[in-house]
Structure formats: C-alpha cells, structure tokens
Amino acid sequence: xxxxLVKLDKKWRIRLPKKAREAMGLxxxxxxxxDLEDGKLLIMKPSKKLQRLSPFMRDIIERPLKxxxxxxxxMINKAKRExxxxxx
Numbered sequence: 001x002x003x004x005l006v007k008l009d010k011k012w013r014i015r016l017p018k019k020a021r022e023a024m025g026l027x028x029x030x031x032x033x034x035d036l037e038d039g040k041l042l043i044m045k046p047s048k049k050l051q052r053l054s055p056f057m058r059d060i061i062e063r064p065l066k067x068x069x070x071x072x073x074x075m076i077n078k079a080k081r082e083x084x085x086x087x088x
Contacts, residue, residue: 016043 006014016026024045026032035042 004017004020006017008014031046033044033046035044
C-alpha cells in the first residue's frame with residue numbers, strides 16, 4: 001500500500017482510506033490503538049495489553065466524559081477488584 005495524504009477535520013479527526021480499512025478488517029466504531037514512534041503516527045488494532053483493561057477503564061476510554069469527573073478511591077478499588085477477578 002502506498003502512502004496516502006489525508007486531511008484533519010475541524011475536530012482533529014482523520015478518515016482512514018477505504019483500502020486501509022479493508023486491509024485491517026475494520027468495522028464501524030471499532031477501537032484502534034494510536035502510537036507515536038520516531039516521528040511517525042502508527043495506527044493499529046489494540047494490543048493484547050490494551051484489550052485486558054478492566055471493564056471500568058475500558059468504559060472510560062470508549063466513552064470519555066464531556067465534563068470533568070472526580071475519580072474516587074472507591075472507583076479505583078472497584079477497578080482493582082475487577083482486574084483481580086479477571087486473573088483468578
């Protein structure tokens with residue numbers, strides 16, 4: 001695949017070319033991992049590490065809040081418990 005120029009829209013989003021979406025097997029609102037390496041922006045399917053996030057943390061990433069949110073100790077402990085249960 002050859003490099004393709006894309007424009008950022010007003011919300012700083014890019015549209016992946018159809019050939020790139022098809023090559024990666026992407027559908028609808030699928031999550032992607034974005035990384036910066038040696039001045040290059042890498043876009044890939046989520047790594048196993050990111051796929052193992054607790055449901056609580058995954059929910060925060062998938063649906064970020066429009067306003068500020070206070071993270072409480074109770075919320076952090078819940079995330080830790082969920083993570084522990086995942087491994088047991």
